[in-house]
Amino acid sequence: MDGNIEFTMGLSDGLAWPWPIAVYLFFAGISGGALATALFLRFYKKQTTNTPFYKAAALISFVTISLGMLCLVLDLTNPLFFWRILVYYNLNSVMSIGVIALSVYIPLVAVIALFALEEEIRSIPALKALVPVIEKLKGIRRPCEVSVLVLALAVCAYTGFLISALVRFPIINTSVLPALFIASGISAGAAAAKMLAVSVFKEDLHSQDMKILHGAEWPIMIAEMLFIFMIVTSLMTGNAGAQSAFNAFHTGQWAAVFWFGVVGLGFGGPLLLNFATGKTFSHSAKAFYLSGVCAVAGMMCLRMFILYAGQLYAI
Amino acid sequence: MSENIERRRFLKCLGASSLILAPLGCSSVKEGESDANKPHYAMVFDQNKCTGCGECKEACNLANNLPEGKSRLLMEQHSGGLEGQSCPHCGKTTECGCERKFVRVSCQQCKNAPCVTVCPTGAAHRDEKTGIVTMDAAKCAGCKYCIAACPYDARFINKETDVADNCDFCLNSKLAIGELPACVQKCRYDALIFGDINDPTSYISKLLRVKDSVRIKPGFGTEPSLRYIPIVKLGV
Numbered sequence A: 001m002d003g004n005i006e007f008t009m010g011l012s013d014g015l016a017w018p019w020p021i022a023v024y025l026f027f028a029g030i031s032g033g034a035l036a037t038a039l040f041l042r043f044y045k046k047q048t049t050n051t052p053f054y055k056a057a058a059l060i061s062f063v064t065i066s067l068g069m070l071c072l073v074l075d076l077t078n079p080l081f082f083w084r085i086l087v088y089y090n091l092n093s094v095m096s097i098g099v100i101a102l103s104v105y106i107p108l109v110a111v112i113a114l115f116a117l118e119e120e121i122r123s124i125p126a127l128k129a130l131v132p133v134i135e136k137l138k139g140i141r142r143p144c145e146v147s148v149l150v151l152a153l154a155v156c157a158y159t160g161f162l163i164s165a166l167v168r169f170p171i172i173n174t175s176v177l178p179a180l181f182i183a184s185g186i187s188a189g190a191a192a193a194k195m196l197a198v199s200v201f202k203e204d205l206h207s208q209d210m211k212i213l214h215g216a217e218w219p220i221m222i223a224e225m226l227f228i229f230m231i232v233t234s235l236m237t238g239n240a241g242a243q244s245a246f247n248a249f250h251t252g253q254w255a256a257v258f259w260f261g262v263v264g265l266g267f268g269g270p271l272l273l274n275f276a277t278g279k280t281f282s283h284s285a286k287a288f289y290l291s292g293v294c295a296v297a298g299m300m301c302l303r304m305f306i307l308y309a310g311q312l313y314a315i
Numbered sequence B: 001m002s003e004n005i006e007r008r009r010f011l012k013c014l015g016a017s018s019l020i021l022a023p024l025g026c027s028s029v030k031e032g033e034s035d036a037n038k039p040h041y042a043m044v045f046d047q048n049k050c051t052g053c054g055e056c057k058e059a060c061n062l063a064n065n066l067p068e069g070k071s072r073l074l075m076e077q078h079s080g081g082l083e084g085q086s087c088p089h090c091g092k093t094t095e096c097g098c099e100r101k102f103v104r105v106s107c108q109q110c111k112n113a114p115c116v117t118v119c120p121t122g123a124a125h126r127d128e129k130t131g132i133v134t135m136d137a138a139k140c141a142g143c144k145y146c147i148a149a150c151p152y153d154a155r156f157i158n159k160e161t162d163v164a165d166n167c168d169f170c171l172n173s174k175l176a177i178g179e180l181p182a183c184v185q186k187c188r189y190d191a192l193i194f195g196d197i198n199d200p201t202s203y204i205s206k207l208l209r210v211k212d213s214v215r216i217k218p219g220f221g222t223e224p225s226l227r228y229i230p231i232v233k234l235g236v
Helices: A019-044 A052-075 A079-087 A094-116 A118-123 A125-164 A177-199 A208-236 A240-249 A253-276 A285-312 B002-026 B055-063 B114-118 B145-149 B182-186 B203-210
Strands: B041-046 B073-079 B101-106 B124-126 B133-135 B156-158 B163-165 B192-196 B226-229
Touching (some): A019 A052, A019 A094, A019 A125, A019 A208, A019 A285, A052 A079, A052 A094, A052 A177, A052 A208, A079 A094, A094 A118, A094 A125, A118 A125, A125 A285, A177 A208, A177 A285, A208 A240, A240 A285, B101 B226, B114 B124, B114 B145, B133 B163
Parallel strands (some): B041 B226
Antiparallel strands (some): B041 B192, B073 B101
């Protein structure tokens, strides 16, 4: 018997997860990526002072994860139901595990931000009340940093696992997604923190820290490209459902977002600004900021593409 | 006709067996030793009998107090013309004489339900007694993870309660008072059959033994409990 009976209608009226979730994935990636990079650098170079990059990363990390949470709560059908996620748990659910990780990560990021911005907090009279808190917590700074490094990477990966559990979307349901989200989170997070370090915390554009970060940028970008290439080839050569999802890469507006936003802006932008221009320009502040903005915008496009194009092509 | 008698008998058996089984539940038999003792409720949709009248949907809305414009089930028309619309089968806008095929779109009551797995609060859960996938509205946070995860796109947000909803075979409305699901009761053409497929004497078990039936997208590994008897046209 021909088992060919299907239905194509749905009951949910459109996309289950619209843009606030993409923005949340973006913010969580930046938060985790920025802090992980700063802590990597701190441990690698055995830094003990609060470097401008560390300060910038801590500040960005805290602000972005807070904004991300705001997006998440506002996307609930009724934001007042938010407490239910914090009270009831289902350990089979990726989201539940993520909630546990985030509820440890966010307070720890706040503590790290307190440590990193100690000087600034001391200089602002209105924040004087925080000084004794910092003094009290100083003893556990190292364990806080180690655990927040692990959690930062976990949060980046979690955003990938969260959506890769959606079985009916071939673009989203891929095991490479968490790795891709860690890589793109690190590159965009580092870029954002670098820009803030130079503009607000007066880091020298050509300091040693910046050089190491610039050097690490390219291998991470190559890893990102590789992961995207893996997803594209597996869709192109996969079964009928995967092949239809491959259309997302060459037809429709999301293909444009992918090619102009992710590939052009995210990869092409920094590459051209650094290697295709003269040495004086590529070492200038202008090129630095432009390529940073390109990296961050590219990552946002990547999240939008994965979420929207992903949900558009269901099996 | 025959099925109506069967249905009555099914209900009688349901009542009688509960009398017999209830004391057994209090005995020393360990819970979860064998799944065969637990019911596995399933529904059969017979495409050969469905005319697409839509009364099942109305009955469902009424039984489950759903808000205007929302329902837990839809009928998708696969061929045959609707006034003013081109026939999805032959493309003609005038009367085309194509046979009508309808497919029930609703929760597939998966044995391995992605919505239950992904739900962060346990609001989308399996009813302990019946094994039916249902909602605990008091726990649902409205994250829509279940909606995104459902391979059948069979879940939705109930605008009145702001929480997710799905067809649960009328677990809390009709089954609770010992009746068949509202859609099954209402169907004039006997296109819907409901029962326990773990009980070999149930009508649905007997039907499935003699009829070929298919499940939608079994490849997802969700093991849906909704079965479809398709129209198979033989010959020219």
